[in-house]
Amino acid sequence: MESAEQVQQSVRSRRITAAMVAARAGVSTATVSLVANGKTAGRVSEDNIARVRDAISELGYVVDGIGSSLAKGVSSIVILVSPDISNPFFAKVIAGVRESLGADYQLLLSVTDAGEFPQAGDVRKLMALRPAGLLVGAPNAEFLEELSAAGPVVLLDAPGLEAYAPSVNLDVAHGAGELAGHLADAGHRQVAYVDSVTGTATFAIRREAFLDEAAAHGISVGPGHIIRTTIDVGASAAAFAAAWPAWQQAGVTAVVCCTDTHAYGVLQEARVAGVQIPGQLAIAGFDDLPYSATSNPSLTSVHLPATSLGLKAGGQLRRLMEGHQLEQPQLTLESSLVVRNSTSATAPS
Amino acid sequence: MESAEQVQQSVRSRRITAAMVAARAGVSTATVSLVANGKTAGRVSEDNIARVRDAISELGYVVDGIGSSLAKGVSSIVILVSPDISNPFFAKVIAGVRESLGADYQLLLSVTDAGEFPQAGDVRKLMALRPAGLLVGAPNAEFLEELSAAGPVVLLDAPGLEAYAPSVNLDVAHGAGELAGHLADAGHRQVAYVDSVTGTATFAIRREAFLDEAAAHGISVGPGHIIRTTIDVGASAAAFAAAWPAWQQAGVTAVVCCTDTHAYGVLQEARVAGVQIPGQLAIAGFDDLPYSATSNPSLTSVHLPATSLGLKAGGQLRRLMEGHQLEQPQLTLESSLVVRNSTSATAPS
């Protein structure tokens, strides 16, 4: 039977410290630290290693992250900052990052409202956690200025921002070119574009790449034919509803959206409004989310290699955190167009 | 012009400490701490408050999270653990949590592979961060045992696990009942069920609630007509492809999926296999993800109030972290069926 005091005691002092382990093993806390961190080579006797290991498992000791971080000056946390973490696209990126980071680092996601970047204050609070490294998805220059990077940072999908940090980019221009060609081949001459409200570089590139290629293919995108909304199905649907009458009158026959999520909104609203797709209006997006294959109609999209993006970025960051130099600080991954029914009634379903 | 040493200096000693602020303001670090934490009431003179504030903004001082956490014994981090964070459903939950938590706490997401829960070791490492509170989505009992909750915890969508911690649950049974009734009314008698491989309580409830209600409505779900896959469109599509021939032969005319994501997979594969929906096979899911309104056909689903879930859970946790008692430790939110074209060709689109 445990006495009341004993219970109280066990509740109160739940946390097992290195000192407790040291006492039990009959060594100093320095030795406990060495063993717990696997730095025993030539520094701790076999005998003491065994003693400490036993004590650790008997007591269930876990190195306290806070104390350790303070002493080392850095934690084992890797923070992934991105304005669009809840995008299904990111699920794959995250899976890739986790795989390449392995078990030595803990990945934590910093969340903001959809499409928003953390404010200066938020960034500072993040840095106050002393992360071992930072992964920043689809940033803008302003955010990177604020960051004033202390420690290893790798950017994901940050075209034109290579000066700030090593990055892994997507060659969205290639896919955008294919898309423009595809639409031109189908006879489209007046096209509208649905952009994101965030000043994110990747969206600027998607837009510019598409506009350039469109022009080269004889497609015209009028200045009033570019609208901007948050990355949200509903917001996009509403924006399209407001814009469509004028577009229709101007002879717009296709809409390109900077993300598939935007495209779903257009798709949804077009259905409500009774617009024939793709007959009356062709729709395409970027990302090739998993849902794009099953939407109604299925969505033509520029496929971006999400898993590779995460894998490569995580790998680069890991190298940096381990103190290595990057042989190739800038990496670029390919994109390509996937044609489906929203632009081509005869596309392979 | 800065000398080389000055630059070196500024690079090396980037971090501003309370001691530096104290020196500049001509006070002690204790006073700096009091001011930085807003605990000045009756403890610091107006004069010193102003001095310290000036020094803080001149130097750009930010309280170090690690040092602060170690001294206080707790950090300002709230960790959200969930096996399915990349599910679009969670985007809304997260938005709700953020709103209710406010700016005093930093929300970090713990990520695992889709549908997986963190291992015991991972949990310990999370706890070693000394989070101010923990939000655990759709957990199983095993995981909660491991947690051995130190500090405030609130569970989300954890039916039957109320004994472990305060929780906010969804009345999925209600929606499941509506779904069973809806299918029965449409004449379905043999129905299959696509479950999740995770032993998560919410999925057990969804399944049991549906099976019970189905039985009550004269619908039969044969033992071979329940399959399980990860929460992934592709995995679900493959599992359905393997199961469909036997189901078809057994006269199955409807499939209910434990998540809309599973349902998208079935939808996708059914299209490939040339199965008519809903004529030959009706399909329904749970969650009512934003994409379900635009899928092909649009997907009948049990709507779950994601934003409210996050709001309520965040609110409860906040109360706990502030040391209050919860008036109502158990909350339940309603669910309801949204009928679309995947079960009813004449549904309002």
Place this chain on the structure above:
DNA sequence: CTGAAAGCGCTTACAG
């Protein structure tokens, strides 16, 4: 109202 001091739990030169 103020500051010196102890302490949070750990890691790392350092001396032996």
Place this chain on the structure above:
DNA sequence: CTGAAAGCGCTTACAG
């Protein structure tokens, strides 16, 4: 190979 000690940056009784 080992341990005493300093130090990471902060907060909080405590004495004044």
